[in-house]
Amino acid sequence: MSEHVRHLGATTLKRLRRSRGMSLADTARALIDMAARLGQPLDSSVVSVQRSVARWESARPILPSERYQLLLAHLYARRPDGDTALGTGSDFAELLDALRHLGESEQAVDELRRVLVRTSTDASLDLLALLGPQARVTLTRALADPRQVDEALLDVMRTAVSDVNREVGSLPFVRLQLLLAPVVESCRRLLVSGVPAPLLPDLRAVAAQTYTLAGRLAFETRDDASSRSLYVAATEAAGNIGTPWRRAVVHMSHALVTLYSTPGLEAARRLVEAAVRDARAGESATVRARAHALHAEIIARAGGENAQRQAWAALSLARYDLDGDRSGDPSTSSFTAAHLRGFEGVTSLHVGGAAAAHVEFARSAAALTRPREQVQRAIVTSDQALARLRLGDPQSAAALLHECIDAASVTGGRVATIRLRRARRELRPWRREDWVADLDDHMIESLGA
Known part of the structure; x- marks a missing residue:
């Protein structure tokens, strides 16, 4: 990080402070008050904290520690009028830029932002929190x-x-x-x-x-x-x-919710086939890959004489599109090889073998580690539990379902909860076992059913 870039960070912090009419001592007192409100009181005097604030803004600035970054984030997430503002142009957004200039990693800045979105909207539920003040x-x-x-x-x-x-x-x-x-x-x-x-x-x-x-x-x-x-x-x-690929994205999302809100497969199948047509006419290889993968799942779920051959053909097309050159792809979809393995697992579960399905589910779940992928990971893990059950290991399947309960309780994900309950029904032959009773207790405590 060059001295010039670090100086930009220090200058931004100073400008933010002055824009609110705060002296160094005022800022120190505000941070001490914020720490107390968050239940994390600082064991430091105003003079000591003031020296830290001054060092962040000095000619040779230092990066605030993680604890001070959190306090600064809470301070600047609130406008002077008390409203929450986290979007572009807000003091909070400028603070994050300042931290980047002072040397903080992009991953740490993203996590700080995620924490503030979670906690700030908890308290205020400001419906415009994600828009900047000018916006x-x-x-x-x-x-x-x-x-x-x-x-x-x-x-x-x-x-x-x-x-x-x-x-x-x-x-x-x-x-x-x-x-x-x-x-x-x-x-x-x-x-x-x-x-x-x-x-x-x-x-x-x-x-x-x-x-x-x-x-x-x-x-x-x-x-x-x-x-x-x-x-x-x-x-x-x-x-x-x-641009047909954009309508394909809508069809795929609609198909997935239809699959779990409408009896039978016909309505979801029509949407998936429409998605495949639009995806093939579009410019996004990523969208084509996802459409073919979803088509494979619908074919496998429907079953029939040629289901296995047709489903694997669709998966082959998905793999072809995913493995090709996707530079310049107009879609920002996060569909990855890990997501595709989940579809391969579902296909194996319905028209292949449980052992192959389990391997694909395990590989997919291991790669789905980001917070954004938690819902998908819970879905994949519940399917992995079904594969274990069909392999003759019901107790191990129940252990996996405990993980799904925790994830579903955090997000309130409906699909994850539906898949979880379907997997639990498969454990009925072992309902008198203690480990099934433990699973039921966990479901009742976390999901209410």
């Missing part, structure tokens, strides 16, 4: 006069949706739904207003992404009617863009 003003003006919509505002909305999506697995779905609500409503109002024509394709792309995520969140919170309505809106918005 709030700009969005309000744009809703009053759509002619004021510009690329910068669309970028802010797009970032807010990505921020909510990034917290899947870290925050309960009901809270994510609330955080996304202002963007959903803004898309609805702007799409029927006089937004300048050149901006309509980008607005529709933002709306398609927003409605798709909102549809998934509504499903997870068991509001199936709202979920269906949002997916219809997402499909319409994506269909008006002229």
Whole structure:
């Protein structure tokens, strides 16, 4: 890290402090007060903390320790008027930039941001928390006069949706739904207003992404009617863009929730086949790979005379697209080899062998380690438990289901909970065993059923 870059970090910290009219001593007292409110009191005097603040802003600045970074984050996540502001242009966002300039790793900065999103919205549930202060003003003006919509505002909305999506697995779905609500409503109002024509394709792309995520969140919170309505809106918005891969993304998300909210496979199958058609007509190899993998799962679940051959053919296409050159891929989807192994495991479980399925599930679960992947890992692990059960090891299967309970209780994931309960039903022949009773107790304590 060059001295010039570190100086930028120090200058940003000084500017943030002065913008709030705080002296070095004021900042020290604010950090001591914040530590007390968080239940982590500092065993330091005002003078001692003030010296630390001064060192962060000096000509040869040092990086604040992790503890002070957390206190600074809580301090600057709140605007002077008391509202939470975590988005682009906020003091909090500038603090994170300052920490990067002072040498903090991107991973540590991301984790600090995740902690603040989780804890700040716990306390305030400020529905505009993920929008910066200027973005709030700009969005309000744009809703009053759509002619004021510009690329910068669309970028802010797009970032807010990505921020909510990034917290899947870290925050309960009901809270994510609330955080996304202002963007959903803004898309609805702007799409029927006089937004300048050149901006309509980008607005529709933002709306398609927003409605798709909102549809998934509504499903997870068991509001199936709202979920269906949002997916219809997402499909319409994506269909008006002229890039088929975007509509394929909507179809795939819709298919997955339909699979668990509608009896039978037919409705989900139609959506998956539509996704495959759009994906093949689109420019995204990543989206094609995911569409083919989901098609394989639907084929395997349906069964039939040629199911095994057709499912493995679809998986071969998915692997081909995933292994190819995806540089410049227009989709930002996180579909990876670990996700594909999960689909390969499901296919083996239904039309192959339990041993092969178990191997694929284990490899997939081991690679799904990021917070964003916690929900998918719980799903894969519940399927792995089924594979163990079919291999004749029910007690080991129950041990895996304990892990799934913990993950499902954190996120409130509906699919993970459904897969978990289906796996538990397979343990009925051993219902009198103590280890099954322990599993049931864990489910009741964590999931209420």
